[in-house]
């Protein structure tokens with residue numbers, strides 16, 4: 640069986656240095672996978688590679704999305720196929736309002752990829768303005784976001800928590816099939832964490848699979864993981880259920896390292 644997202648023996652180098660050293664993982668729609676691991680173990684490298692960041696060179700292995708290798712596909716093609724990434728550090732774009740950004744992103748997502756695969760967005764009538772406004776309003780209400788957000792410049796002067804909420808709003812609007820959330824929970828107060836988790840829970844179910852990269856068990860109290868994976872030095876070294884995240888919180892990573900060393 641092929642998974643919705645299937646990563647096989649992935650090796651990735653950044654500027655000539657190997658960071659991922661044989662990573663395998665399968666995430667299906669309807670599942671929530673948590674990826675944990677010490678600083679520098681390669682979690683963000685993995686997320687960036689999934690989205691096709693040009694700096695990350697795949698030297699071996701493969702990434703299949705919906706049964707098709709995506710290694711040769713550009714980031715925007717991957718996004719249009721239904722992959723989504725919430726960044727650890729979202730960028731600000733002064734001059735571009737959040738609302739126009741979301742509408743452009745949605746139109747690009749709705750437009751089918753061009754047959755020649757050059758990544759160009761076909762000129763096609765997008766979502767009508769009124770329909771988009773209604774969609775935006777309902778999703779912002781769901782995430783308890785103030786409507787004025789849509790008129791502000793993208794991430795410009797957004798607080799840490801607001802940026803994270805903005806990422807979830809993008810997810811709610813774009814309806815990806817697989818979403819990667821790189822530390823979307825960092826820096827959130829407890830109320831914002833619940834809003835983000837509720838948003839993710841409302842979007843999962845049959846239609847969405849999520850890979851949550853996190854350092855904290857607390858978000859996993861609200862988003863129940865199907866599986867928890869521990870990454871050390873560019874590989875997933877152990878996997879388990881939700882209890883593994885609790886164990887890591889209580890005991891740190893040294894016991895995992897010792898276990899790996901004694902294998």
Ligand SMILES: Nc1ncnc2c1ncn2[C@@H]1O[C@H](COP(=O)(O)OP(=O)(O)OP(=O)(O)O)[C@@H](O)[C@H]1O
Pocket residue numbers: 653654658676677678679680681682683684685694
């Ligand atoms: N663009 C890059 N240029 C140079 N080195 C990089 C780059 N991206 C990642 N690295 C290196 O790869 C290693 C893994 O980094 P990565 O950001 O993937 O770790 P992480 O597991 O996400 O850590 P954290 O928990 O701190 O977010 C680090 O040594 C980092 O310096």
Ligand SMILES: [Mg+2]
Pocket residue numbers: 682683684727821
């Ligand atoms: Mg990281």
